[in-house]
Amino acid sequence: MTLEFKGIHHVSALTAKGQENYDFYTKVLGLRLIKKTVNQDDPSVYHLFYGDEKGNPGTELTFFEIPRAGRFHAGTNSISATSLRVPNDEALQYWRERFDTMQVEHEEIRERAGRSTLAFQDHEGQRLILVSDEHNQGVPGGTVWDKSPVPAAYGIIGLGPVQLTVQHAQATIDVLTDIMGFRVAGQYASSVAGQPDIVVLETGQGGTGAEVHVEERADLPAERPGRGSVHHVAFRVDNEEELRQWIGRISEARLPNSGFVDRFYFRSLYFREPNGILFELATDGPGFDTDEDIHHLGESLALPPFLEDRREQIEAVLKPIDTKVE
Structure with missing residues (x-):
């Protein structure tokens, strides 16, 4: 059987202020908070998941809240931009006007890799790009939540291309193609004069x-990572059986890795590519409605079973986030 990822699963970034993060991604971008939980490796901090109507794989943008995190300093060996898909070119016009009205810092609409795009930043400098799905023939997008403040015709329907900025591109490309099964699909000019094509x-x-x-x-x-930077990108694996095959392949390639990790909402493997960027492989299921009703996702603090007996002490150190839907 040929192993192949189904696309991007999620992107996880850093924020210093959970409440402001929630306000921006739900009230400005119109995403749904699909899970309010904690960093399973450090339960003293939040892990917030945003996505489409039910957090389908490929729509999830997540944040670890690190209250004392300093501002990041952009550079190489990083995930330097995360794209968010919108239905068509017309949607970009809507978003440009919305960003102007809501005082969101943004660039002008321009073409990247043959698609219309609109780059912008959140309140912490998180680098984001809206990308039009007008001519997309690939992985289908998700479904905008019906309680989103953004009209469904213009709403964000999932994650788009993830940009990696590295010092030695060929080393990263070799891992993506030779080990992870990616295909080179093209290239386009860098926005910085004199730099190699992307x-x-x-x-x-x-x-x-x-x-x-x-x-x-x-x-x-x-x-230098900090608030506003991206922690890792995860790629979609169909099920646990395939994940275990990937673990074998990554180990055979002698890439140091975490081995099998049960995140309750999905199963994972973590490893770093040659330029030091953290990759995760994550299964499509079980999903975010495993421990919450689909109609009430994200309304209360959800903890995986192995942390449930520590709920009282975990809640005692977390600053409450008001997630009431108006």
Whole structure:
């Protein structure tokens, strides 16, 4: 059986203020908070998951809240931009006007990899790009939550291409193609004069929901992570059986890795590619309605079973986040 990822599963980033993060991603971007839980490796901090109507794989943008995190300093060996898919080119016009009205810092609409895009930043400098799905023939998007403040015709329907900025592009490309089964799908000019073209790689059905864009920048220092930076990107694995096959392949390639990790909502494997960027492989299920009713996702603190007996002490150190839907 040929092993192949189904696309991007989720992207996890860092924030210093959970409440402000919730307000931006739900009230400005119109995403649904699908899970309010904790970092399973450090239960003293929140892990917030946003996505479509039920947090389908490929729509999840997540944040670890690190209250004392300093501001990141952009550079190489980083996930330097996360794309969010919108239905068509017309939606970008809506978002440009919305960002102007809501005073969100943004660039102008321009083409990237043959698609119309609109780059912007959140209140902590998180680098985001809206990408039009108008001509997408690849992985289908999700479904906008019916309580979103953004009209469904313009709403965010999932994660788009993830950009990696590295010092040595070929080393990253080799791992993506030779070990992880990605295909080189093209390239496009860097926005920085004199820099190499950005290489587009795809997996599965391809398209906006299944691409990694690799940018080589030998002129930059390594990124210093902090609030506003991205922690890791995860790729979609169909089920646990396939995940265990991937664990074998990654181990055979002698890439140090975490081995099998049960995250309750999905099963995972973690490893770093040659430039030090953290990759995760995550199964599509069991899903976020495993411990909450689908109609009430994210309304209260959810804990995996192995942390439930520590609920009282965990809740005691977390600053409450008001997640009432108006």
